[in-house]
Amino acid sequence: MSTPDHLLYTKTHEWVRREGGEAVVGITVHAQEELRDVVFVELPNVGRSVKQGEAVAVIESVKAAFDIYAPVSGTIARVNDSVSKNPQVVNQDCYGVGWLYTISPVSPDEFTRLMTAEQYTKQLQAETH
Amino acid sequence: MARFNSREMMSPQKTALYDRHRQLGAKMTDFHGWEMPLYYTSILDEHRAVRQALGIFDISHMGQVFVTGPQASQTLNRLMTSDVSQLPQGRACYTLMLNESGGIIDDLIVYCIGPEAYLVIVNCANRAIDVAWMQSHGIGQTTIADLSEGRSIVAVQGPTACRVLEQVLDAKVTSLARFEIAPIRTMGPDACLARTGYTGSDGFELFLPDRHAVRVWDMVLAAAKPLGIQPIGLGARDTLRIEAGLRLYGTDMDSATSPWEVGLGWTVAINKPEFIGKSALVQQRQTGVTRAFVGFELSQGPVPRTGTALFAVSDGVPTRIGQVTSGTYSPVLAKPLGMGYVEPASAAPGTSVRFTVRNQWYTGTIVKLPFWKGDPRQPALANSPTPGRLTTHVDS
Numbered sequence: 001m002s003t004p005d006h007l008l009y010t011k012t013h014e015w016v017r018r019e020g021g022e023a024v025v026g027i028t029v030h031a032q033e034e035l036r037d038v039v040f041v042e043l044p045n046v047g048r049s050v051k052q053g054e055a056v057a058v059i060e061s062v063k064a065a066f067d068i069y070a071p072v073s074g075t076i077a078r079v080n081d082s083v084s085k086n087p088q089v090v091n092q093d094c095y096g097v098g099w100l101y102t103i104s105p106v107s108p109d110e111f112t113r114l115m116t117a118e119q120y121t122k123q124l125q126a127e128t129h
Numbered sequence: 130m131a132r133f134n135s136r137e138m139m140s141p142q143k144t145a146l147y148d149r150h151r152q153l154g155a156k157m158t159d160f161h162g163w164e165m166p167l168y169y170t171s172i173l174d175e176h177r178a179v180r181q182a183l184g185i186f187d188i189s190h191m192g193q194v195f196v197t198g199p200q201a202s203q204t205l206n207r208l209m210t211s212d213v214s215q216l217p218q219g220r221a222c223y224t225l226m227l228n229e230s231g232g233i234i235d236d237l238i239v240y241c242i243g244p245e246a247y248l249v250i251v252n253c254a255n256r257a258i259d260v261a262w263m264q265s266h267g268i269g270q271t272t273i274a275d276l277s278e279g280r281s282i283v284a285v286q287g288p289t290a291c292r293v294l295e296q297v298l299d300a301k302v303t304s305l306a307r308f309e310i311a312p313i314r315t316m317g318p319d320a321c322l323a324r325t326g327y328t329g330s331d332g333f334e335l336f337l338p339d340r341h342a343v344r345v346w347d348m349v350l351a352a353a354k355p356l357g358i359q360p361i362g363l364g365a366r367d368t369l370r371i372e373a374g375l376r377l378y379g380t381d382m383d384s385a386t387s388p389w390e391v392g393l394g395w396t397v398a399i400n401k402p403e404f405i406g407k408s409a410l411v412q413q414r415q416t417g418v419t420r421a422f423v424g425f426e427l428s429q430g431p432v433p434r435t436g437t438a439l440f441a442v443s444d445g446v447p448t449r450i451g452q453v454t455s456g457t458y459s460p461v462l463a464k465p466l467g468m469g470y471v472e473p474a475s476a477a478p479g480t481s482v483r484f485t486v487r488n489q490w491y492t493g494t495i496v497k498l499p500f501w502k503g504d505p506r507q508p509a510l511a512n513s514p515t516p517g518r519l520t521t522h523v524d525s
Contacts, residue, residue: 036168036171036172037171037172037173037458039173039432039458039465040430040431040432040458040465042431042487042489058431058487060431060432060458062172062173062364062368062432062457062458063172063364065431065432065434
């Protein structure tokens with residue numbers, strides 16, 4: 001469950017779910033555990049155009065601030081206002097109600113550069129060994 | 130901040146409770162050469178545990194310096210800003226040790242533990258500097274002994290601290306008033322219990338030979354289990370002290386900081402005939418200081434981080450007035466908090482301070498410290514002993 005099979009992943013610990021014409025983005029359990037104690041989330045403006053790998057959001061924990069990157073290029077379509085109001089939901093349910101924003105992708109090819117659950121799990125194992 | 134480079138090259142020091150921290154799954158961190166717990170589960174959960182029930186801390190990295198001899202009181206009175214000569218046996222005071230220019234070498238607590246005997250608790254990063262300074266300014270036959278190696282400090286903080294320690298120590302700890310210290314009879318002559326802490330909540334600190342540390346730790350955890358208890362790491366120790374408006378040496382003050390600037394003038398017995406730094410302080414009081422230490426809060430927003438510039442804005446033009454030295458998020462007040470320095474003209478409670486984070490402006494409001502005013506179910510706890518209060522030694 002910590003790395004759901006139906007999602008795609010980035011090296012920087014974001015997850016992506018394709019939903020209709022949008023890519024829904026959040027952070028993984030691993031990222032959430034590393035951050036701990038999320039106290040502030042800064043989300044991008046809707047309509048902003050972003051490039052794959054660009055820092056688009058910020059999550060602050062008690063101790064530090066962390067950039068969240070765009071997994072694919074496109075336009076920010078929606079942001080999850082409930083995480084701005086209640087940042088702890090990122091810790092409580094990072095794959096569900098703790099999603100961050102969606103992107104309308106301009107280049108569906110970019111999804112092929114993302115990792116599968118299996119590849120991401122291997123990366124995590126490599127990082128911790 | 131003030132790190133010893135030589136320490137960093139060496140393998141980190143471990144306290145007598147190191148194995149317990151690993152067993153409890155603590156995330157460890159290097160703190161001035163010591164391998165200490167940063168958190169066990171979550172900084173915010175640990176913080177709430179101290180405010181609502183109880184937390185237990187290993188703070189054995191802090192220095193324990195014993196000052197003894199017929200002129201011990203005279204020595205400390207020369208070294209410290211407070212009038213240590215007025216400190217009765219069994220009582221403690223929070224005080225400052227200054228250099229000749231009136232800058233703060235360290236902030237510390239002096240406990241009078243016997244006739245001609247004092248325990249001084251110093252910051253771990255300053256220990257070597259403090260001990261050298263104290264030894265070079267001792268008067269007469271005063272012994273200044275750094276007994277930190279081989280000794281532990283366990284802090285037990287939170288509203289249920291009294292109940293739990295009465296059970297664990299089988300002693301009447303309620304009779305110990307804030308800023309009082311007494312020997313723990315059952316643990317030999319060199320174990321003491323004091324009603325002090327660095328959280329703003331009620332609580333105690335136990336100064337122990339290492340051989341008692343693990344047993345006390347286990348007993349407190351077991352006894353408090355029905356009431357709720359968490360081991361607390363340095364992360365929550367920091368958020369708790371900020372909420373309580375308590376300054377941190379190396380972050381909120383250093384050797385170039387005057388007690389008047391950091392708002393610790395209340396520790397200065399300026400009418401004492403002599404103490405190191407006095408003439409500089411007298412002069413500063415006449416000329417005035419150029420910065421004042423304040424606390425500010427936001428209703429919501431990012432955490433104001435150390436080093437962030439603070440501005441006043443008039444007619445749309447921002448003017449820099451100071452900077453943040455400590456910041457955190459308060460889980461109890463549910464808002465970001467900051468402390469730092471501003472120009473004295475902008476220091477009044479109610480004044481707005483602005484700062485930018487990632488090119489966005491945020492506005493905080495200066496408030497009177499502490500941010501957290503204490504547990505409404507309990508009598509107010511001053512961070513300092515009531516001036517002029519001279520109770521006699523309370524026997525446990």
